[in-house]
Amino acid sequence: MAKKRILHIEDNPSNRKAVQHILRATDYKLVEAANGEEGITLALEENPDLILLDIQLPRISGYDVARRLRSEEKTRRVPIIAVTSYALSGDEETASEMGCNDYISKPYRPKVLLERIRRFLEKEPHAE
Ligand code: MN
Secondary structure (H helix, E strand, O other): OOOOEEEEEEEHHHHHHHHHHHHHHOEEEEEEEOOOOHHHHHHHHHOOEEEEOOOOOOOOHHHHHHHHHHOHHHHOOOOOEEEEOOOOOHHHHHHHHHHOOEEEOOOOOOOHHHHHHHHHOOOOOOOO
C-alpha cells in the first residue's frame, strides 16, 4: 500500500524542521511548501492524504489557502489541520469556518500532533 502523504504548508524553516523530525519515526511521506501559493499548487498536484496548514503565512494567509482548497474538487475532502501560534484569538472558530477539520496551536507536543494526524489517517482502510 502506498505511503500516506502529508503536505505541510509552513513558511518558517525551523517549524518545517520540527515536523520533519516528528514524522521521521513514522511511515508517512512528507511534502513541504514554504508559502500559500506553493501549498495550493502542491495540494492539487500531489494528492496529499492530509494537510498541515500554518495560518500565519505571508501574502496568502492559511485561511485563504483553506478556503481555496475547499473550493477545488480535488482537494475538497482532504483533511486540514490548522496550525497557529495564537491560542486565544478566535482562530479556532475561523479555521473551522474556512473548512479546516481540526486545529492545533503552537507550541504543541510532538505526541499531540501525531495523535491528531493519526486520527485522520488511521481510520478504516480505503479500498484501493
Ligand atoms: Mn508562519
